[in-house]
Amino acid sequence: MDRVLPAPTPETRHFWDGCKAGELRLQRCADCAESYFPPRPFCPVCGSRQVEVYRASGKARLYSYIINHRPRPDMGAAPHAIAVVELAEGPRMMTNIVGCPQTPEALVLDMPLEVTFQDHGEIALPVFQPVNG
Amino acid sequence: MRPKTVAVVGAAETTRLGRIPDMSAIGLHADAALNALADCGLTPSDIDGVATAGESPIEIARYLGITPTWADSTSVGGCSFMLHVRHAAAAINEGLCSTVLITHGESGHSRIGARRGAPSPSSLQGQFEAPYGVTGPPTAFTIPALRYLKTHKLSVEDLAWVSVIQREWAAKNPRASMKDPITVADVLAAPMIAWPFTRLMCCLVTDGGGALVLTSAERARDFPRPPVYVLGTGESVETPWISQMLDFNYSTAFRVSGAKAFAEAGISHADVDHLMIYDAFAHLPLYGLEDLGFCEPGEAAGFIRERNTAPGGKLPLNTNGGGLSYMHSGMYGMYALQESVRQMRGLAPAQVPGAKISVCHGVGGMFAAAGTIIFSNEAP
Numbered sequence: 086m087d088r089v090l091p092a093p094t095p096e097t098r099h100f101w102d103g104c105k106a107g108e109l110r111l112q113r114c115a116d117c118a119e120s121y122f123p124p125r126p127f128c129p130v131c132g133s134r135q136v137e138v139y140r141a142s143g144k145a146r147l148y149s150y151i152i153n154h155r156p157r158p159d160m161g162a163a164p165h166a167i168a169v170v171e172l173a174e175g176p177r178m179m180t181n182i183v184g185c186p187q188t189p190e191a192l193v194l195d196m197p198l199e200v201t202f203q204d205h206g207e208i209a210l211p212v213f214q215p216v217n218g
Numbered sequence: 219m220r221p222k223t224v225a226v227v228g229a230a231e232t233t234r235l236g237r238i239p240d241m242s243a244i245g246l247h248a249d250a251a252l253n254a255l256a257d258c259g260l261t262p263s264d265i266d267g268v269a270t271a272g273e274s275p276i277e278i279a280r281y282l283g284i285t286p287t288w289a290d291s292t293s294v295g296g297c298s299f300m301l302h303v304r305h306a307a308a309a310i311n312e313g314l315c316s317t318v319l320i321t322h323g324e325s326g327h328s329r330i331g332a333r334r335g336a337p338s339p340s341s342l343q344g345q346f347e348a349p350y351g352v353t354g355p356p357t358a359f360t361i362p363a364l365r366y367l368k369t370h371k372l373s374v375e376d377l378a379w380v381s382v383i384q385r386e387w388a389a390k391n392p393r394a395s396m397k398d399p400i401t402v403a404d405v406l407a408a409p410m411i412a413w414p415f416t417r418l419m420c421c422l423v424t425d426g427g428g429a430l431v432l433t434s435a436e437r438a439r440d441f442p443r444p445p446v447y448v449l450g451t452g453e454s455v456e457t458p459w460i461s462q463m464l465d466f467n468y469s470t471a472f473r474v475s476g477a478k479a480f481a482e483a484g485i486s487h488a489d490v491d492h493l494m495i496y497d498a499f500a501h502l503p504l505y506g507l508e509d510l511g512f513c514e515p516g517e518a519a520g521f522i523r524e525r526n527t528a529p530g531g532k533l534p535l536n537t538n539g540g541g542l543s544y545m546h547s548g549m550y551g552m553y554a555l556q557e558s559v560r561q562m563r564g565l566a567p568a569q570v571p572g573a574k575i576s577v578c579h580g581v582g583g584m585f586a587a588a589g590t591i592i593f594s595n596e597a598p
């Protein structure tokens with residue numbers, strides 16, 4: 086089974102182009118300064134259309150997760166974490182954690198993480214790895 | 219809504235529950251509907267309002283031979299039926315219709331005539347959640363739990379206690395799918411589905427259905443069974459993306475829906491005799507007890523462990539055994555409503571003696587939506 090991948094839309098294209106270029110791109114409201122995710126052409130806090138795309142730090146912490154013991158076929162056979170990380174800029178996003186064992190002992194809530202990008206041809210998926218191994 | 223202006227006069231589940239490989243989803247809708255109509259002595263031609271989820275109310279109306287003046291296709295997941303009750307009450311009060319049939323049927327296990335599809339890759343879910351291996355409830359609904367446990371310094375055993383005590387209730391229900399007693403050790407040793415959730419912390423996957431008939435409180439006295447009055451109602455929606463829940467320690471939709479229902483009913487928590495909280499997974503009763511205001515944040519696990527919600531406890535919870543042990547077809551909210559109605563009629567297998575007020579709280583999607591109905595068997 087081929088990996089399940091996103092199909093970007095006009096409103097999200099900048100995010101996926103950013104991933105392909107090795108950048109995690111967020112949006113920020115010019116009126117209220119709120120950063121938000123997932124992408125949309127207006128601020129979900131105040132409704133303003135005056136929003137900008139910027140490069141986020143890529144820093145995050147592990148907010149919560151599960152370890153799926155019945156992985157979808159495209160994710161391989163071994164149990165793997167499906168995680169939500171909280172970005173340094175505030176928004177949270179779904180992701181996978183790479184570069185460490187997929188165990189409760191290795192995956193400690195609030196551990197510091199940084200973004201890295203997984204190449205899947207036309208799409209690069211943002212995933213996160215522990216800082217300093 | 220205005221309390222006690224509308225009542226449930228007919229209620230029934232499908233003739234069978236569990237594994238029903240010889241019936242399709244729409245067939246289960248119809249079986250439950252005919253049982254509920256028989257329960258109140260009506261026929262399809264007496265119905266002028268139809269609400270359903272999973273199927274279209276158009277399809278249900280034509281299939282049963284109903285020509286309604288009101289239809290509601292609200293479909294927000296497993297609590298859709300709570301919202302249907304709420305909307306039906308408003309419609310009856312406004313004179314849009316007089317007698318509403320709400321149906322549910324789902325071939326959750328056998329998948330006969332069942333609908334389901336993966337999210338489109340260009341949807342926001344398809345772009346920002348599915349690529350990481352999210353496939354459905356076991357890999358999404360479960361994600362907030364570790365954060366909740368850490369915030370309140372709780373352990374996986376606290377989740378296991380929910381399953382253990384609900385199994386005690388299921389043992390009293392002949393129609394429950396799982397009735398054998400289990401221990402915390404059994405729950406923790408069950409096959410791992412999605413850490414920290416073992417199979418016994420996840421709901422069943424079964425076939426079945428249920429239906430309700432509602433009318434005005436004024437007319438309700440003329441039916442065979444004593445009316446079960448709608449005392450208060452609430453609903454809300456939060457997010458279709460679990461990763462974007464406002465806070466993983468509580469459900470905003472639960473809080474909004476519950477507070478609205480209690481305010482409408484004009485009751486306090488001490489007035490509640492019986493409680494249903496939709497339990498697709500073992501953490502949901504913890505969130506529900508706290509977000510509805512029965513427990514302070516972080517105290518629900520201790521409340522359950524100390525047997526307050528168990529048989530003989532002061533707040534009987536999920537007395538049919540819940541989605542964990544009774545049945546769960548996919549959209550379980552209808553079965554929670556059925557158990558509240560049975561308790562208010564005094565006909566539940568695990569009857570709470572003298573119960574007068576029942577709170578029935580449902581979740582839709584994965585913390586996506588909520589609906590709360592408060593019932594009473596006391597006449598206005």
Ligand SMILES: [Zn+2]
Nearest residue numbers: 114117128131
């Ligand atoms: Zn703004």
